[in-house]
Amino acid sequence: MSRKNLFIGAAFALFPLTLVAQPKELVLYCSVGEEWCRAQSEAFSRETGINVLMTRKSSGETFAQIKAEQGQPRGDVWWGGTGDPHLQAAQEDLTQEYRSPSLSDVQDWALRQAETSGYRTVGIYAGALGFGYNSTLVTANPPACWADLLDARYADDIQVANPNSSGTSYTMLATMVQIMGENPAFDYLKKLNSNISQYTKSGSAPIRAAATGETAIGIVFMHDAVAQAVGGAPIMTVAPCEGTGYEVGSMSIIKGGPNPEAAKLWYDWALSAKAQEIGATAKSYQVPSNKNAVTPPEAPKLSDVKLIDYDFAKYGSSEVRTALLARWDAEIGTLGK
Amino acid sequence: MNRVSLTWARFSWPTFLVFLTLILPWYDSGSESVFAEAIGDKSWLFPIVLLTGILSILALIDPNWRRHALAGPLVITGLCWLFLQAFTIGLRGPHWLLILDLFPSAVDGQTGFGFGAWALVLALVGALSEVLAARGFCRGDRFASFSVIGIASLLGLFVLFPILKLVFAAFVSNDGVISIYPFFSRLVAPDLWGAACLIGAGRCGVVINSVVLGILAGISATGLGLALALLVSRTDFRMKRWLRALSILPIITPPFVVGVAIIVLFGRTGIITVEVASLLEIRPSRWVYGLPGILMAQILAFTPVAFLVILSALEAINPTLEEASTTLGARPLTTFRKVTLPLLRPALAAAFLLTFIESLADFGNPIVLGGGYDVLSTKIFFAVVGAQYDLGRAATLSVVLLLLTVTAFAIQQVWVGRSTYVTVSGRSDAGLVSPAPPVIKWIAVLMVAPFVFFTFGVYLIVLIGGFVHDIARMELAPTFTHLWTAFSFEISDTGLQLYGSAWNSMITTLWVSALSAPLTMGIGILTAWLIARQEFAGKHIFEFITLLSFAIPGTVVGVSYIAAFNIPPIDMTGTLWILVICFVFRNMPVGMRAGLAALAQIDRSMEEASQTMGAGGARVLRDVVLPLIKPSVFTALVYAFVTAMTAVSAVIFLVSARHNMATAYIMGRVENGEYALAIAYSTVLMLVMIVCVALMNLMIGRRILGRRLSFKEGSPS
Incomplete structure (x- = not known):
């Protein structure tokens, strides 16, 4: 019998992790590289104690998923991925307007993304x-x-x-x-x-x-x-x-998500210089949107590239x-x- | 029967009904009881309150309420109204405007079934089974009657209803109009039936691709299975035991790893491709992506199934027939050709059809190795999960896939059903097994050798791939980084913190397996007992539906669950329960078969004896039948547990950020090119499976052994 008790004990030891505890959590739909998604979620968990449930999907797929879940949204924040589907989501009223206090710290191209969408999305990096x-x-x-x-x-x-x-x-x-x-x-x-x-x-x-x-x-x-x-x-x-x-990698809060407070916490945090410097540690060399964040030395210099005047409003x-x-x-x- | 149980029998379900009408919340969180909701603005719930009220009053005044003429109609009307209102008034109001005239407040709609609604369904189903039992259903056995009605309702809800909903979805156009036209336009699309590749001009449609793949995989696996079976049972080949052990491997191998190992070996920069290319001085190519790669992986996975089917048939052949042929002067080869092979024909056919079905249903290998070679299962997946969410198209493809597998399954059933090939009768079993002719033996060895080397190579990659720096680039410095990425943790003053990205999926997987395995086993064994030991009206249909759930490919189950359970009244997608339920009804037929096989070997006399002594159906099952069939109970449990950990085709549609499963996580890593992480996780998963099975063995297996030994010692034989 003791063996059985041990087994049941072990089962209950795992129980709190899944079903009972976790009063604070955040469902994150992540559209950058898996490694960066992981590093970013972990850093947020460490700082706030909020458990991040993250799925990594490409931005087109995430857009389709958010649209399919429209009646009953299951995600809180859509973080990363090219700006066009974020703009489309904003236009189709899938995402939530939010004016973060950190908006003053971001580069013009990132702010333009927010203005185009009526503050439903914001740029977090460029490439x-x-x-x-x-x-x-x-x-x-x-x-x-x-x-x-x-x-x-x-x-x-x-x-x-x-x-x-x-x-x-x-x-x-x-x-x-x-x-x-x-x-x-x-x-x-x-x-x-x-x-x-x-x-x-x-x-x-x-x-x-x-x-x-x-x-x-x-x-x-x-x-x-x-x-x-x-x-x-x-x-x-x-x-x-x-x-x-080029892309303006963006971030949006999903409208009607289950944890709106945690979503705003993430949003403000993700715009901070410190949070934006995590990318480089996870081998992601995009140009961060926070003016004070250090651009990783490996990042391709946008000034050396012949960039076209990409019309985000139209193509998004x-x-x-x-x-x-x-x-x-x-x-x-x-x-x- | 004593007084207490009489009172319980009298008040049981109706009392329960009253209790839950007044107390349990009807909808999901934040709602009130059905009574309160009906008095509020959900007036369409009032008939339910009324019906349950009448039923409980009936039970109160008439001790014999089960036989009352009104009881049956009341229960059935209650059930019908319950589902009718749930399906006609959805989340955003009624589906027909006419309803608004009757119940104007329906415009606000209603959410899905909550606790109260489900309990009411249970109580009504219970009451129905009592009423039927009182009228002689299942020879009046209340337990058996409840089991039959209960399982039939579950099968209806979780097998038939999703499939019907899926077929229905195939007839709905993208803007929501129901007609036959969208189904046909989707059905005749050229990317389904194009056969250009067969004449060497371009690409084929997905249906043709799937069928070609299925036939090739079926033929190869059956041929190899036959060679293996001959080697094991008809030669003095020395590695026999290893060959048997080899057949268990694919069962505990998580999906995708075999595909990944094949890429590492045969991909464009694969170890073998590069060697061969430099030897022949040609440019390495991407030849493995597409039909060759999928076929390789499927042969590896399905040959053991074919092997086991053919082996059992080969061992069942009465040696006297072959001896007679030899005595009459036939050479060994002639005997093999004219006696052995014809006797094996049904087994070969069965092995082929089984492999064909498995190949059609396979999802893990085509998605990793497919390249541009589309098959039905991957096409269905991309139609739902990809960027264009097109349920109608997925449903149409699913219907095609379902028809293909059900046809193959039906043919197989008919073939195996014919018992004219049985040659072991129990009367004379004399004679020695004749060894296979040398020519055959060497052909078999030649066929099996590459298969064994190939399996060995693949599993070698799986074994080391997770623990070296980068297996794809052949950087073989040992490392635990991949494992740590997946399963890192920290013990700080706040307790254990799990940071690794794989923890969530691992814990969910363990929970789903642990919850679904006993349920699967319980329902499976109960169904087996009902089919083997009970007589009731509609038994054939009952059997047919359980068989049907066996033949439905996982991909189709996944899409059908999305189609059926994404919206109220049964709104379950994104929960842990939909994963559990999915596994229970996918694996239940296996538990049932194990139970049926065990029951067939146990004489009814013991059960009859205990029935004569006055035991009811439940008691007989618990105290007599279950102890006798414990080994198959264990088999069912282990199978259910292991499949829940390795299955992918159905769950891939049902996982969510909140409840992710190990296989879905691995698929994401493979897709992203993180092969080492995928392999490391798979290795952990295999280890966990072995440990869990060993634990189950400790908990149940010991007692089986003890019971069986004492049984044998006690019996005169």
Whole structure:
């Protein structure tokens, strides 16, 4: 019998962790890299004692999930991920307006994100789009421009995410449309399709595949490529010569979430300089939005990149985003990979 | 029967009914009892209060209320009204405007069933079973009657209802209109049925892809299973015991790790791919992603199933038949071809169909290794979980998948059902097993050898992958960082703090397994007892539904639960209970089969003896049947526990941030390329499973052994 008691005792020892205790918790939908999500949640837990229940999903997927849960929201904060789906969520009334006292500390580009959305979202970091190649696989004459990616040498050797699920890939789609105009952009993507080996779900997966050599080139945000290089992979980061778009990684409070107080605590904390410097410790080299936060030395200098004047209001709007994605599905998605 | 139990029998369910109408909160948190709600603005609940009132008054004035002409109609009307009101008046008001004329306050809608509503369902089902028992259902045995009605209601609620809801969802267009058109337009979509790849021109539809994969996996696994079975039972091959042990591995292997190991071995920068490419001086390619990779992983996973099916058939062949053939002058090869193989035909067919079904239902391998090769299960997943939430499309694909598996399952049932191939009759069992002809033996060895090496390689990767720096890049410095990332903790003055990212999912998984295993076992064994030992009207339908729940692929169960339980009245998604319930009804048929097999070997006379002495159904089950079938109770328990820890296809739809499961967590890591972390977690999961099974063995197994030994010693044989 004592053995049985021991077993029951062990079961009850675990009990408080799941069902009873935890008066304070926060359900976090996280759309940056898993490692950063983990570090950020842990830091918040340590500081506040609030238990963070975190799921990491790509921003397009999180948007779909928040929309599906609209009748009964289960998440509190959506932290990270490209700004466009955050703006769309704000427009569709899925997220909550909140003017954090910390807003005064953020850079102009981050504040503009808040103003565009009626203070339903705010920028927390920025990063430029580009691509990375594996220097052991691509030795001679490496690609430097978007146009170079159409080279037949890279047949079946480029990966990019699916823009439906990934904000990274949607940023690329919107960037191409802004650089070339809509029809030429889709022609380009159609040609590029014959070099694509797989449309991944997560935006940063292509560069992970390139790092292990599963593919030669991954189209990602430059900071993701840098992270792989810092991690020791033979990855070279490229800022495309035609110019490129960028993201304002954002954060929103989900409307009607179960823990609104904890959500605001997170929101204020996540805008602080200290919280924004956690990214670099988790190999995420985005440019932080807090003016006082130290930009990690590894971060790609936005001043060295030829940035286009990305129209966030337009390409983050529900109509434009839905229409572009539908066209991608019809013209590129059906070609299949 | 003494007086106390008579009073209890008289007041039981109706008393309970009154109690909960007045006390328990009807809806979720913050609501009042049904009585208070009905008097308030939820006037449509009033008939329920009225009906339960009449029923309890009836029970109070008439001790024989069960036989009263009104009892049956009252209970049934109560149940019908309960569900009718719940389904017609939803969260945002009634579904038909007509209802507003009757109950104007319905415009505000109502939330899902709470404690009170569920208790009322239970009480009404209980009362119904009493009324039926009084009318001779289950030969008047109240316990058996309650069990049958109870289990039938559960099956209806958690198996049939979700499936019907799913089929219904396939007919709803994206803007909510119900018609047959969206179903057909989704059904005939070219990405479903395209067969261009068969003639070498482009890509196939998902249905064709799935079927091709299923057939290839079925043929390969059956062939390998046959070779393995022949080696084990018909040769003097020395590694026999290891081959048997090999067949248990896939059962405790979490999904995805095999896929990951295959990528590490055969991916573009895989160990073997690179070696071979440098040997042949070609450029390493991504050949493994797609059909070859999925097929490899599935052969590894399903060959043991085929092996076990064929082995039991091979051992059941009466050796005299083969001896007779040899005596008549046939050469060994001829005997094998003309006697042994034909006798194995039904087993081969069964093994093929089982593998085919498993391959269709498989989700973990295609999602890791699929590349651009879409199959039904992954397509369904992306339609629901991906960025475009399209339940109608997922439902249509699920219906196709369901039809495919149910057809294969039906064929298999018919095949196995034919018993003309049984050659062991118990009368003469003389004769020695004839060894397989040398040619066959060597063919078998040649087939099995690569399989064994392959399995060995894959599990080697699994074993070391979690504890070296980066297995994908072959950096083999030993490290515990991956394990620490997943399971880091700190002991500070505030107590134990769990910081590792895997703790939440691990603890939930343990809870779900621990809660669902006894429930699965209980319901499974009870169902087996009902089917084997009770006679009641509608038994065939009852059996059919339990079989049906066995044939539904996990992906379909997941989507159907989303379709059925995402909205009131039964609003359960995002809770721990939906995970538990999902496992109980997915694994219950296995417990049932174990129970049926055990019951078939126990003579009824002992039960009849205790019945003659006046024991009721419940007592017989508890004191006679259960002790006798304890080994199969244990098997059911272990199986239920282990599957709950490793299953992925259904739960992947049902997990939430609050309640994440280990397999879903591992899938996220694999998707993100964190192979080492995924492998480390899987290793921990396998260890936990082994420890838990050993613990269960200590708690129950000891006593089984003791009981059985004394039983054997006591019996004259």
